[in-house]
Amino acid sequence: MAKLTSKGRDKLPASKFGEPGKRAYPMPDRSHAANAKARASQAVNAGRMSSGTAAKIDAKANRILKGK
Numbered sequence: 001m002a003k004l005t006s007k008g009r010d011k012l013p014a015s016k017f018g019e020p021g022k023r024a025y026p027m028p029d030r031s032h033a034a035n036a037k038a039r040a041s042q043a044v045n046a047g048r049m050s051s052g053t054a055a056k057i058d059a060k061a062n063r064i065l066k067g068k
C-alpha cells in the first residue's frame with residue numbers, strides 16, 4: 001500500500017473518501033480501496049457500523065478496484 005501521510009490525506013477531496021462527511025476510509029488508490037473494504041467489514045462485525053454504510057463504502061471501493 002502506498003504511504004498516505006496526514007498532509008496528503010488533508011489534500012484529498014471529499015470524493016476520495018468512503019465516508020466523505022467524516023473524511024473516513026480514504027481511497028486514493030487501489031490498495032487503499034481494498035483496505036477500506038476490509039476495515040468496513042470489521043466495523044460491521046464489531047457493531048460499530050451499519051451494514052448499509054459498509055455497502056456504500058464497498059460500492060465505492062469496487063468502482064475504484066474495477067477501474068471505473
